[in-house]
Amino acid sequence: MWFGQKMIALYLCNHNKINHIMSGILSSSIGRKFAMAISALFLMIFLLQHFAINILSVFSPDTFNEVSHFMGTFWVIQYALQPVLIFGVVFHFVMGFVLEIKNTKARQIKYAVNNGGANSSWMSRNMIWSGLTILAFMLLHFYDFWVPEITIKFIDGDMSGLIDPNNSESGFRYLEHLQHKFVDIWRVALYVISFVFLALHLLHGFESAFQSVGANNKYTKGLKNFSKIYAIGIPAGFIFIALFHHLNQIL
Amino acid sequence: MNLTLKIWRQKNANDKGKMVDYQISDVSPDMSFLEMLDVLNNQLIEKGDSPVAFDHDCREGICGMCSLYINGEAHGPDRRVTTCQLHMRMFKDGDTIHIEPFRAKAFPIIKDLVVDRSAFDRVQHAGGFISVNTSGNTQDANSIPISKHAADKAMDAATCIGCGACVASCKNSSAMLFVSAKVSQYALLPQGQVEATDRVLNMVQQMDDEGFGNCTNTGACEVECPKGISLENIARMNREYLSASFKG
Numbered sequence: 001m002w003f004g005q006k007m008i009a010l011y012l013c014n015h016n017k018i019n020h021i022m023s024g025i026l027s028s029s030i031g032r033k034f035a036m037a038i039s040a041l042f043l044m045i046f047l048l049q050h051f052a053i054n055i056l057s058v059f060s061p062d063t064f065n066e067v068s069h070f071m072g073t074f075w076v077i078q079y080a081l082q083p084v085l086i087f088g089v090v091f092h093f094v095m096g097f098v099l100e101i102k103n104t105k106a107r108q109i110k111y112a113v114n115n116g117g118a119n120s121s122w123m124s125r126n127m128i129w130s131g132l133t134i135l136a137f138m139l140l141h142f143y144d145f146w147v148p149e150i151t152i153k154f155i156d157g158d159m160s161g162l163i164d165p166n167n168s169e170s171g172f173r174y175l176e177h178l179q180h181k182f183v184d185i186w187r188v189a190l191y192v193i194s195f196v197f198l199a200l201h202l203l204h205g206f207e208s209a210f211q212s213v214g215a216n217n218k219y220t221k222g223l224k225n226f227s228k229i230y231a232i233g234i235p236a237g238f239i240f241i242a243l244f245h246h247l248n249q250i251l
Numbered sequence: 252m253n254l255t256l257k258i259w260r261q262k263n264a265n266d267k268g269k270m271v272d273y274q275i276s277d278v279s280p281d282m283s284f285l286e287m288l289d290v291l292n293n294q295l296i297e298k299g300d301s302p303v304a305f306d307h308d309c310r311e312g313i314c315g316m317c318s319l320y321i322n323g324e325a326h327g328p329d330r331r332v333t334t335c336q337l338h339m340r341m342f343k344d345g346d347t348i349h350i351e352p353f354r355a356k357a358f359p360i361i362k363d364l365v366v367d368r369s370a371f372d373r374v375q376h377a378g379g380f381i382s383v384n385t386s387g388n389t390q391d392a393n394s395i396p397i398s399k400h401a402a403d404k405a406m407d408a409a410t411c412i413g414c415g416a417c418v419a420s421c422k423n424s425s426a427m428l429f430v431s432a433k434v435s436q437y438a439l440l441p442q443g444q445v446e447a448t449d450r451v452l453n454m455v456q457q458m459d460d461e462g463f464g465n466c467t468n469t470g471a472c473e474v475e476c477p478k479g480i481s482l483e484n485i486a487r488m489n490r491e492y493l494s495a496s497f498k499g
Contacts, residue, residue: 029425029465030455030492099465103423106356106464112257112270113349115323116422119474125422127467208468214493216486 032099037212039092040205044230046085051234054241057175065172069161072149072174093135100128123204130201137194144181182245191242195235202231252278252339255347256291258303261360268360270349280340284327285310285317287339288350304363312336312477315412318419319364320351325416325475333414333477353419357426357461368415370461371429375413377457378450379433381442392442401439408435410478417472417480423464428472430458431488432480438491448495455492 025031053071056064071077116125123130152158164170182188206227210220253276261268275291282290285307292302308316317334321327327337342348350364358366383389397405411432418426434451437443443450466485473482 025493025496028455028492028496029427029459029463030489031496033465033467034489034493099467103425103464103467106424106462107354107422108356109354111320111323111351111354112259113323113351116471118324118328119420119471120422120469124467124469204468211468211482211486212489214486214490216483 032095033212036092036095036099037209039088039095040209041213042088043092044202044206044209046088047234048230051237055237057178058241058244061175065161065174068174069172072153072161073159089138093131096128096131121204123200124208127201127204130197133194133197134201137190137197140187140190140194144187145177148177179245179249182242183249185246188242188246192239195239195242198238199232199235202235203228206231252280252342252344252346254278254287254342254345256350257347258350258364259352260303260363261352263362264359270351278339280338282339283310283335284319284321284337284339285335304361304365306365307335310335313412315414318353318366318368318415320349320353320419322349325353325419326414326477330474331477331479333412336477353415355415355418355424355463357424357463358415358418366415368413370463371413371415371426373461374426374430374454374457375433378446378453379437381437381446383442395441397440404483405436405439408432408439408480408484411436411476411480412478414477416475416477418463420471420475421464421466422469422471423467425466425472426458426461426463427466427485427488428476428480428482430454431484434488434491435484438487447491448498451488451491451495455488 026035053064053067056067158165160168161172161174162168162170163173163176182191207220207224210216210223210227215223253274256273256275257270258273259268260271273291273295275287275294278287278290285305288303288305295302306316306318308314310317312333312335315333317326319326319334321334321337326332326334327341329337329341352358352360352364352366353368355366357370358368360366409432411429413429415429417428418424421428434454437450438447468482468485470482473480
C-alpha cells in the first residue's frame with residue numbers, strides 16, 4: 001500500500017514536472033525550434049523507411065506485396081505507430097505555420113531592397129513554400145493511397161489484402177494499386193514536381209534539424225555532406241519509382 | 252564618383268516614412284560610407300534641408316553603433332566590416348545605392364536611419380554577466396585553469412559588438428546570434444558556470460519578450476556579422492537552454 005502510494009505520488013510529481021517542462025519549452029523560441037527539429041528527424045526516418053519499402057516494388061514485387069500487407073495489417077503499426085506518424089506530420093505542419101506567422105510579425109515593415117541571395121540559400125528562405133507544396137502533395141497522396149486503404153480495411157472490413165477477397169488465388173492488391181495510380185502522366189508529373197520540392201525542403205531541413213537540437217561540432221561537415229546525399233537521393237529514388245511504374249506500363 | 256542615393260527618411264517614430272532620392276557627386280573611392288553621408292549632410296544643411304540622421308561613434312569598427320541596410324545587406328556588400336569601415340571603392344561610378352534602417356519590430360525607428368537597439372541592452376541585463384566578489388579577496392582570474400580551446404572560443408564569442416546586423420539580416424528578425432554569443436562567452440568559462448542555468452533561461456525569455464523572431468538556421472546572420480560570430484554559438488545556446496529547462 002505504502003509502495004503503491006509512493007509510486008502514484010512519484011508518477012504525479014514527474015507527470016507535473018514533465019508537463020511544466022514541455023509547456024515551458026513549447027512557449028519559448030528555442031523550445032519551438034527544438035520540437036520542430038525532433039518532428040523533422042522523426043519524419044526523415046519515416047521517409048527512409050517508406051522509400052525502403054517502395055523500392056521493393058521495382059526490384060522484388062512479391063516482397064513489396066508481403067511487406068505492404070504486414071505494414072497495413074500488423075496491429076502495432078496500425079494502432080500505435082500510425083497515430084504517432086499522423087501526429088508527427090500534423091505537428092510539423094502546424095508548428096511550421098505558427099513559426100512562420102510569428103516570424104512575419106517580427107518585421108512589420110519590409111525592406112525596399114533585400115539581397116537575401118547574398119547570405120543564405122533559396123531553400124532556407126523558402127521552407128514555408130516548399131512545405132506547402134509537400135502538404136498539397138500529401139493531400140493527393142492520402143487521396144490516392146491512404147483513403148482507399150482505410151476504406152477497404154476499416155469500412156468494408158476486408159483485411160485480406162487480396163485483389164479479390166473471395167479468391168485466395170487472386171494475389172495481393174498492393175502492387176496493382178500502385179501501378180494503377182502511375183498510369184496517368186499528369187499524376188506522375190505532380191509526384192515528380194512534389195519530390196523536387198521535397199528535395200529542396202530537405203536540403204535545408206536535414207542539417208537545420210541537427211543545428212536546432214544543438215549538434216554543431218567536428219562532425220557537422222560530414223553531416224552536411226550526408227544531408228545532401230539524403231536530401232537528393234531519397235526524393236530522386238521516389239521519382240525513379242514513379243517513372244519506372246509509369247514507363248513500365250506504357251512502353 | 253557620382254552616385255544616386257535612395258535613403259529612408261522618417262521624421263520620428265510616428266511618421267510613416269518614405270524613400271527619398273539624392274544625387275551626390277565627387278565622392279572619393281577612399282571615403283568611408285559614413286564620410287560620404289557626412290558630405291551629403293553638409294550639402295543638405297547648406298541648402299537648409301534636414302540632415303539624414305544615422306548612428307555612429309568610434310568609426311573604427313569596434314563600438315557597434317553604426318548600422319544601415321545598404322543595397323539589401325546589413326553593413327553593405329563588404330564582409331567582416333561595419334558600415335564605418337565600408338569604403339566607397341566597393342561601389343562604382345553611377346551606382347544607385349539604397350540605404351535603409353535596420354528593420355525589426357524590436358528595433359523601432361527613432362528618426363531616419365536611427366533605430367532603438369536598447370532591446371539588446373535589456374537582453375544583456377537579463378543575464379549577460381557574472382557575479383564576482385569584489386570585497387578585497389577577489390580570486391585572480393589567471394589562477395583559474397582554462398583550456399586554450401575554451402578561451403579562444405569564449406574570446407571569439409565575446410567579439411560580438413552588439414550592432415544588430417544579425418537581426419537586420421535574418422528574414423525572421425531573430426536575435427539568436429547576438430544572444431548566443433553573449434551566452435557562449437560565459438558558458439565556455441568556469442566563471443560563468445554558477446549562473447549558467449538562470450542566465451540562458453532569462454536571456455532567452457527576454458529575447459522572446461522583446462519580439463524577436465525564431466531562428467530558422469538560414470545562416471544569413473553569420474555571413475553578415477561584421478565580427479564573424481559563428482552559428483556554433485547558436486547550437487551551444489540551444490544545448491544550454493534545453494539542459495537548463497530540464498534542470499528547472
